[in-house]
Amino acid sequence: MIRSEGLTRRFGAVTAVDGLDLVVERGEVFGFLGPNGAGKTTTVRMLAALIAPTAGGAHIGELQLGRDNRAIRRRVGVLTEAPGLYRRLSARDNLLLFARLHAVSDPSSRVERYLRLFDLWDRRDDLVGTLSKGMRQKLALARALVHDPDVLFLDEPTAGLDPEASRRVRELVESLRSKERTIFLCTHNLDEADRLCDRVELFKARIVALGKPAELKERMYGRRTVIHFGDRPQGLERALDLPFILDTEWADDALVVGLSDPERENPILVRRLVELGAEVRYVNELRVSLEDLYLDLMEEHDA
């Protein structure tokens, strides 16, 4: 659905985006992660046909950036980092404006649908300036969706939302995915990205890493089993003579074992530990957060 080849944008001597090659499939939730100033906003602006690339190009579906910019803007919805709403207009008038600019048929009922979806119907005639930060964020999200776009660019969609509203946004993203909508998610909330995204790209002017979160973690850290004991057995790791063990380390009273095929090797490992007299309390897979992965990869990239 989104395809870019060598997408580049320079501002004078500064290269904000450097030769970005990207393919995002229809119905995919794609996480675009990177530090502030990494070029995420510039990338979104180029892909949403707001600014032109200095070099390279991109397609949204069959539409070509540069040639079909207006048609692209009809098919994409953009949630900018700041809600950017008209404070002197009511919630309903804000949405009606955008529904009309997108030539939505029957804009009133469409606006009503989205105001109800985001629990804003009761506040529809209130000026945006009187709404809470969370309500404004929901309204901005409704604005990005009001024309039912095929591709949605979301920049920090849950910023400023309470946990309940954040969960509703995540559920909405899930439901949009099930409707084959493509979602390009820029966020610093890595837990959210981990939960929502089919694939993530770590980005800092150019690609740092790309893949499914689980695959990236495995590639970086391997698969590791954590074994918790009743009492920490002394010298146990030296007695473990199984050939498939890649490495071992202690984390407090738990033994962390690197394995290449834990589904096959875990039962053998546990049996051997019991044979050696260890009191195994429980075994689990080491969960690495996307945040750990992100920080390690960025550190590696900077080095």
Added chain:
Amino acid sequence: MHNILVLLRKEWRESLRNKMVLFGALFLPAFMVGAALFMIVQGQGVDIPGAQAALFNTALMYFLVLPAVIPLAIAVYSIVGEKEQQSLEPLLATPVTDLELFLGKALASVIPALVITWASFGLFLGLSIPFAGGVPPHVLTIPWLAAIFGLTPLLSLTSVGITMIVSSRASDARAAYQFSSFAILPPIVPLIIYSTRKALVSVALVGVEGGVLIVAAVAVLAIAVRLFRREQILTRWK
């Protein structure tokens, strides 16, 4: 055209809810109508033809100041307000074209300015009956009418163009208002010339002013249109 109308409606709704803009757009015309009436009444009592002409010319110029000043408040708010609310990017992400956006913003200022100016002139004519004993003979003349209906659109467009250029560079409303006050120069300069003349405004004088204003309006609007492009707005505007 549809998008321009949608934008116009949005601009006017916002302006109507902004007391500062509303006050600026209504107080000055009321003041100018009163001042013009005063000049006419004073002029009728003066026997020296040169002095009388200066007073009448000044009255006319009040109505030429209005179309230049009224758009200032609306246009400055229209652009600086968008900057302050960070609302331009979502707007630019819609299918609206750069030209539609520019025209939506420009016409939102020009149309009310012209309507208010002409309504003020009508009010002035109406009030001159009880206050000046009838419409003064020098008012409903070709030079006056040519100035009121021919020069005012040009003054408005020039003013809006200047305001848009200034607002695109200014990051806060106060600075924009301050620098946009240059937009008042086009009617002020002729005011000085007219006031020092000892004859009534002539068709030739209005024609010369019209010619100068056409060149000025085209020039400033051309610059404003160049500044009013997505790329410029998103990457250069502060």
